[in-house]
Amino acid sequence: MMKLSNMIKGVDSDAVAKSLIQNWEHDEATLIFWRASSNFVYAFENKQEKYFLRFSFDQENSIEQIKAELDFMEYLKSNHYPCVSPILSVNGLYIETVENSEGTYFAVVFSSARHYIG
Known part of the structure; x- marks a missing residue:
């Protein structure tokens, strides 16, 4: 569970989320x-499809942990297990970083979950 002080820093005026979302294509004014x-999650739209921006303070999750999670998700998908997909940023990266006076945040964007029948 995230420390309360880190939660307050992350949601203060949504500044971190607004900074991070600039790394992905998105419809203006849809970030909520x-x-x-353990992470901050914001929903947003791009071309009227729903996506999720997830980010965490570097003291909560290391970039190595996030990379391992993305690798595991890729493993699940390659074995035909339904799983959300990470979305590349406009910089061609799955993980983007922003630093401010409070510290460093790591972010990933995921597609919306789809219902699978089968």
């Missing part, structure tokens, strides 16, 4: 806070 637990 969704939840915060």
Whole structure:
């Protein structure tokens, strides 16, 4: 669970989310806070499709942990297991970083989950 002080820093005026979302294509004025637990999650739209911006403070999750999670998701997908997909940023990266006076944040964008029948 995230430290309360880190949660307050992350959602303060949505500044971190607004900075991070600039790294992905998105429809203006669609970024909205969704939840915060071990990560901050914001929903947004791009071309009227829903996506999720997820980010965490570097003291909560290391970039190595995030890379391992993305690798595992790729493994699941390659074995035909339904899984959300990470989305490349405009810089061609799955993980983007922003630094500010509070510290460093790592972000990933995921597609919306689809319902699978089968």
